[in-house]
Amino acid sequence: MILQKLATPLGWWRAGAMACMAIMLQASPAQAADAGDVVIGVFLPTTGGFSPLGIEMKNGYELAVKDAPKVKGRQVKLVVEDTQGTPATGLRVAQKMILQNHAKLLIGGTSSSVVLGINAQASRLNVPIVTTNSQAVQTTGKQCSKYLFRTNPNDAMVANANGLLMKKKPELLQKKWFVVFHDIAWGHSNKTEFSKIPGIHIVGEAGRAFGTADWASAFAQIQSSGANAVYLALAVGDDLPSFIRQARSFGLTQFMLAPLGMPDSMLQTLGENGAGMITGGLFGSWMLEDHSAEMKRFVNEYGAAYGIVPGAQAIQAYAGMRLTLAAMDKATSLDTPAIIAALENTSVDTVIGKLAIRKQDHQGMVGTYMSESVKLDAPKFGSKLGWKVIEALPWDSVKVGLADTGCKGL
Structure with a gap:
């Protein structure tokens, strides 16, 4: 199956x-x-x-x-x-x-x-x-x-999922990663967990406030770092698609990994730039309707x-x-x-x-879902792009052991 x-x-x-x-x-x-x-x-x-x-x-x-x-x-x-x-x-x-x-x-x-x-x-x-x-x-x-x-x-599970993605696509581990993150609790948590992926090579990072409108200074940091891949520890609000649109118009061609993907409603706003993204940490995809x-x-x-x-x-x-x-x-x-x-x-x-x-x-x-954003053969409720599941990653493959959670008991 x-x-x-x-x-x-x-x-x-x-x-x-x-x-x-x-x-x-x-x-x-x-x-x-x-x-x-x-x-x-x-x-x-x-x-x-x-x-x-x-x-x-x-x-x-x-x-x-x-x-x-x-x-x-x-x-x-x-x-x-x-x-x-x-x-x-x-x-x-x-x-x-x-x-x-x-x-x-x-x-x-x-x-x-x-x-x-x-x-x-x-x-x-x-x-x-x-x-x-x-x-x-x-x-x-x-x-x-x-x-x-x-x-x-949680973020540690998402990092485990993206680690599995990189095992499946080892060329991702050969990349020089630049991490862009929101300066909020989630952004710090997510980038920290990403840095724990075995073999990951991070060459720089840039933290910005949630609601940042102009990302030009971050683009300059990315260019000067020599990075050929960007990890987007950006909360999946309006900032995420805005960053991607600005980056592409700025001329950045680096591979981008959004750890959780992004909501389908935001995916549509990217148009041509929305297809071809991959993630190991998608929380769920409506495109699984073909199997469920x-x-x-x-x-x-x-x-x-x-x-x-x-x-x-x-x-x-x-x-x-x-x-x-x-x-x-x-x-x-x-x-x-x-x-x-x-x-x-x-x-x-x-x-x-x-x-x-x-x-x-x-x-x-x-669990999570290893997925790729794709153009749909026919629009679905107005959507022209969707997250196609490549592989379902069950709980046992992404879970964090109790000893490593940090929870000292309830």
Whole structure:
């Protein structure tokens, strides 16, 4: 089968809570939940540079609830709040959803820094937190907690996947790599893990703030370094396709590796420059619909609802929410300890295959996909490019051993 081969102090808390309550009294009617509803708080950016990813994740969550609308016979209600991609706002809206909307669980986490900021107050928030996109290793590593769960691959797993890609294509190890990274938690985590790939030759690096509009100074550094390949540890917001477009117009012809690929919606904006990229760390591809009836159903449902194909973040969001809903339904109650126990012991079949949590560090036991961006023979929901899976890399091939995670126990 092709996929098998491819396969603070208390006072601070009270003061913060009171401040949030003053804001929360103006909740919109659309976010009001009936007394019998099971409320899940969704924290993600719907404005700002990360918003394309946040919207994809929101779409995936909504479809998952549409397909599994009840927990313990009660209607599931999603309350969505905009984190604006910042830790301070993320913590504020997390408190709001718990205190006002009585959310039993929080899910989201487009940005690792937002997830880690909320997790720092997890014991006070006292609800399970599930992220379907945080990639920084410390999320389930050094900053692991009994409250926090991750259902997507982390940076170390992505590095392992790209290491396998380089074994398959050894000419990549012969290249001189220049690393461009975002100066945020994820960027530092990702570039560090990339540097650990055996045999990799890095000749320079350039860190820039998220939201950088002009990359000319980084291009000059790349040219002077003698690099013939560029590793893009850039968060997959608008900056990534912008960098690629500017680099090509600037005359840079170096091979480029985006460790996670990029969302399909952004891939389309690159036009001719979008074809021919490869990655070992793609989180999911709608093009697997040719091999999976469940993926095909999801792609058609997503396309009918939103007019586009689902990107990797939407696919991961859908799968993570389905696991979350199954665990909440399985839990002996909707109290926090019961939901945590159920998340640790639930396994579900999803659009990315079987999904379960490693109990010891709360890392999702998932794989990645070695993929190439290709032109489609015929457009699919307006998309002319897509990520063709070369090989599926299962959990056992990319996982990080418990002793190496940095998690000292939950």
